[in-house]
Amino acid sequence: xxxxxxxxxxxxxxxxxxxxxxxxxxxxxxxxxxxxxxxxxxxxxxxxxxxxxxxxxxxxxxxxxxxxxxxxxxxxxxxxxxxxxxxxxxxxxxxxxxxxxxxxxxxxxxxxxxxxxxxxxxxxxxxxxxxxxxxxxxxxxxxxxxxxxxxxxxxxxxxxxxxxxxxxxxxxxxxxxxxxxxxxxxxxxxxxxxxxxxxxxxxxxxxxxxx
Amino acid sequence: xxxxxxxxxxxxxxxxxxxxxxxxxxxxxxxxxxxxxxxxxxxxxxxxxxxxxxxxxxxxxxxxxxxxxxxxxxxxxxxxxxxxxxxxxxxxxxxxxxxxxxxxxxxxxxxxxxxxxxxxxxxxxxxxxxxxxxxxxxxxxxxxxxxxxxxxxxxxxxxxxxxxxxxxxxxxxxxxxxxxxxxxxxxxxxxxxxxxxxxxxxxxxxxxxxxxxxxxxxxxxxxxxxxxxxxxxxxxxxxxxxxxxxxxxxxxxxxxxxxxxxxxxxxxxxxxxxxxxxxxxxxxxxxxxxxxxxxxxxxxxxxxxxxxxxxxxxxxxxxxxxxxxxxxxxxxxxxxxxxxxxxxxxxxxxxxxxxxxxxxxxxxxxxxxxxxxxxxxxxxxxxxxxxxx
Numbered sequence: 001x002x003x004x005x006x007x008x009x010x011x012x013x014x015x016x017x018x019x020x021x022x023x024x025x026x027x028x029x030x031x032x033x034x035x036x037x038x039x040x041x042x043x044x045x046x047x048x049x050x051x052x053x054x055x056x057x058x059x060x061x062x063x064x065x066x067x068x069x070x071x072x073x074x075x076x077x078x079x080x081x082x083x084x085x086x087x088x089x090x091x092x093x094x095x096x097x098x099x100x101x102x103x104x105x106x107x108x109x110x111x112x113x114x115x116x117x118x119x120x121x122x123x124x125x126x127x128x129x130x131x132x133x134x135x136x137x138x139x140x141x142x143x144x145x146x147x148x149x150x151x152x153x154x155x156x157x158x159x160x161x162x163x164x165x166x167x168x169x170x171x172x173x174x175x176x177x178x179x180x181x182x183x184x185x186x187x188x189x190x191x192x193x194x195x196x197x198x199x200x201x202x203x204x205x206x207x208x209x210x211x
Numbered sequence: 212x213x214x215x216x217x218x219x220x221x222x223x224x225x226x227x228x229x230x231x232x233x234x235x236x237x238x239x240x241x242x243x244x245x246x247x248x249x250x251x252x253x254x255x256x257x258x259x260x261x262x263x264x265x266x267x268x269x270x271x272x273x274x275x276x277x278x279x280x281x282x283x284x285x286x287x288x289x290x291x292x293x294x295x296x297x298x299x300x301x302x303x304x305x306x307x308x309x310x311x312x313x314x315x316x317x318x319x320x321x322x323x324x325x326x327x328x329x330x331x332x333x334x335x336x337x338x339x340x341x342x343x344x345x346x347x348x349x350x351x352x353x354x355x356x357x358x359x360x361x362x363x364x365x366x367x368x369x370x371x372x373x374x375x376x377x378x379x380x381x382x383x384x385x386x387x388x389x390x391x392x393x394x395x396x397x398x399x400x401x402x403x404x405x406x407x408x409x410x411x412x413x414x415x416x417x418x419x420x421x422x423x424x425x426x427x428x429x430x431x432x433x434x435x436x437x438x439x440x441x442x443x444x445x446x447x448x449x450x451x452x453x454x455x456x457x458x459x460x461x462x463x464x465x466x467x468x469x470x471x472x473x474x475x476x477x478x479x480x481x482x483x484x485x486x487x488x489x490x491x492x493x494x495x496x497x498x499x500x501x502x503x504x505x506x507x508x509x510x511x512x513x514x515x516x517x518x519x520x521x522x523x524x525x526x527x528x529x530x531x532x533x534x535x536x537x538x539x540x541x542x543x544x545x546x547x548x549x550x551x552x553x554x555x556x557x558x559x560x561x562x563x564x565x566x567x568x569x570x571x572x573x574x575x576x577x578x579x580x581x582x583x584x585x586x587x588x589x590x591x592x593x594x595x596x597x598x599x600x
Contacts, residue, residue: 003526013523019593030595037537037545037556038517041595059595061560063519063536067593150556183555 005064006098012068017075018057027122031113033148033191038062038107040070042114046122051082058114062107065100069093069108073115082119088112113146124198135199137165140172143199147191150184161188163210170203172196180209217575218531221418221507221568222367222395227461228420228569234464235422237261238457246445246454262456265463272466273412274403275429281446282459283439285426286394286415290318292428292439292450293390293411294361298331300435301358307331308357312344313551316367318413319392320547323361332356341500342371342552344378353385360389365396368535368548368564369499370508372400375407383408388434394418394426398469399477399506410434416458420569421465425458473569478506480567483576485509491584494597498549498562509565510535512549512558513583515597516590521563524586530579535562 003010022028022043032039040062045055056078058070073093077085090112094100100108123129133139141157149159156162156176164175174192178185189207196205218226238261246262247255263277270277283289298307311323313335327333334352337345344362353360360382365372375391382389390411393402397414404412412429416422430436430449442451481504488495494514513521518534525532535546536559545559554562565579591597 003523005523010527013520014527016593021595037560039595059593061515061517061594061596063517064523066517067520 004101005068008072008096008098009064009068009100012071012097013064016060016067016071018071018078019059020057021059022055022057025118027118027120027125029114029117029119029121031110031117031146032062033150033187037148038066038110040066040110040114042070042074042111042118044118044122046082048126053077053080053082053085058111060111062110063104065104066107066110068097069100070111070114072096073111077115082122086116086119088115117146121198124200129200135167135170135172135201137167139199140165140167140174140196143195144174144192147188147195150187156188156192170201171206172202172204173206173208175208176210178209179211181211182209185209216529216531217571217578219565219567219571219575219579220531220533221571222564222566223533224417224423225420225568226570227422228465228468230468231421231461231464235457235461238460242456246456258456261460262454265456265459268463269414269427269466270429272398273414273429274405276432278447279404279429279432281428281430281449282454282462283426283428283450284424284455285417286316286392286413287318287426288439289413289415289426289428290361290390290392291322293413293430293436294319294322294326294359296436296439297359297388297390297411297434298326299437305356305358308334308354310334310336310349310352310357310360310362312336312338312362312373314338314342314366314369314371314548315361315363316392316394319361319363319390336362338371338551340553341503342366342369342548343500343503344373346374346377346381349378350381350385353381353387357385357387360387361392362389363392363394364402365393365400365505365508366499366548367395368546369510369552370395370505371499371552372396372503372505375402375409379408395505395508398466399474404429404431411436416462416465419465419469422458422461425455425462427462468569474506476573477567477571480571480573480576481506481509481565483573484565484580485511487577487580488583491580492587496558498552498554498558507567510562511565512554512562513587514557514561515594516561516587518559518561518563520590521561521583521586524590525579525582528582528586530582532579533564535559535564 025043026046027044029042041059056074060067145155145157147156149156166173193205242257244254246259267277270280336349388410392413394415410431415426440451496512498510518536535549537545549559
């Protein structure tokens with residue numbers, strides 16, 4: 001039999017490690033969107049004194065690369081401090097898996113992003129984020145690159161769905177190039193609010209539509 | 212050399228029937244000459260006879276005259292030839308207006324998209340949630356400037372059959388030429404061009420246990436069409452290139468081997484796989500029509516899980532099926548068919564196509580659902596979307 005993946009990928013795909021939803025996680029990250037493809041959730045239990053990741057798990061709605069990378073990266077992060085875990089790259093995970101097909105990079109990058117966003121979630125919840133950088137249009141736009149456009153399967157910035165970003169005294173306003181009656185309007189709005197409201201100096205997030 | 216697989220991807224291609232190979236052999240080893248004119252040497256005349264006998268078999272299955280069948284390298288070429296050949300022949304006589312459905316397979320769809328870019332006027336007609344053409348929108352789209360309509364007889368992915376009678380009546384009424392891609396329906400679903408006013412039909416051998424690399428285009432006598440490949444004078448000067456006689460003979464044999472009984476057998480496998488999936492696995496949606504579909508095709512979405520993950524697990528368990536998930540395709544694009552019938556990426560993401568063939572049995576339908584039940588349960592156990600499983 002000839003399979004399109006290395007034996008390490010197949011092993012992690014067949015027997016993924018650290019799977020399942022975690023009750024009361026200390027940190028949680030969700031990347032991707034069901035409407036457009038792969039999605040991965042990462043949960044953390046962190047020792048508050050040592051900041052070591054004591055337990056980690058993931059859920060995946062994704063392809064083989066996505067599942068295998070999430071399995072590998074949670075293995076790599078377990079027992080590491082948050083600072084160490086943050087530095088784990090997609091390349092390291094891919095190497096540990098004996099390589100991944102280049103076209104599948106985006107599916108597996110999602111797992112790395114899930115880990116990083118779970119760590120960020122922990123840091124934000126525990127007041128560890130050095131809150132000196134004010135939220136700007138650039139900061140908002142960067143976060144919006146993690147919001148998917150279900151029509152295209154790519155993010156809403158790349159697909160030019162975002163017409164306008166306004167940041168004024170803690171109030172963020174986004175204008176999207178779809179009508180409010182669009183089938184995906186509510187889902188995209190929810191995703192945007194979710195990505196922005198945790199920013200330290202943001203008080204309100206408004207999403208408007210062209211009609 | 213290879214492990215045994217329960218192969219349920221017959222829409223992609225099929226295992227060759229031994230009887231087809233036997234029929235082809237003499238044209239590789241005995242009458243291997245090119246087809247010569249009636250005044251050529253005897254081996255060439257024998258080869259020519261094999262070719263023409265094959266043409267007759269295929270023509271008669273379609274209710275056509277032998278002279279209306281042109282052999283090609285397959286359905287991709289046939290559809291390219293039909294569309295580009297007719298538009299080229301009508302250039303200057305009618306406006307460059309082409310109408311196709313949104314669910315067409317790539318040979319028609321991408322030909323239409325290319326022509327659209329080149330300045331032709333192309334309309335893509337919508338379908339309903341089952342994949343059935345919107346006849347009102349279709350009828351309204353036809354103008355006095357429409358040169359050609361191309362609507363498939365059956366869909367490659369969700370198996371939906373179009374009402375070719377209604378479509379061809381509209382075309383005849385409005386005096387527009389009609390091409391249909393019958394790659395997946397030929398011999399499986401009746402099509403009689405002596406009764407239906409269809410002008411061009413794309414046919415293929417490899418979907419019915421014939422060889423790859425051979426197809427045909429039915430061209431109703433008198434249809435304006437320019438020569439496709441330039442070169443020699445083969446195929447009554449309509450398509451140049453040395454004829455692939457062994458393959459043409461194999462194609463004809465493959466056509467003869469399909470019986471109504473076989474189609475009933477395939478339909479039973481199809482019905483069983485749908486019934487069992489619906490009964491044994493929660494959160495399953497049938498894609499396509501429940502009543503108007505190819506006997507050999509089933510297509511379902513298994514929600515909250517991704518198709519490539521399912522197919523890889525099934526592959527390791529010895530089953531071959533395909534999915535409309537973006538992760539599975541070479542282009543990494545979700546199936547335009549699932550999106551076309553109103554589905555979103557999520558619906559395409561977890562869709563599986565089961566396509567049956569002569570060498571499948573009804574036990575295969577049971578075996579794949581037994582395997583699939585566990586695969587889907589296990590993948591849902593790690594899916595963030597499947598809360599209630």
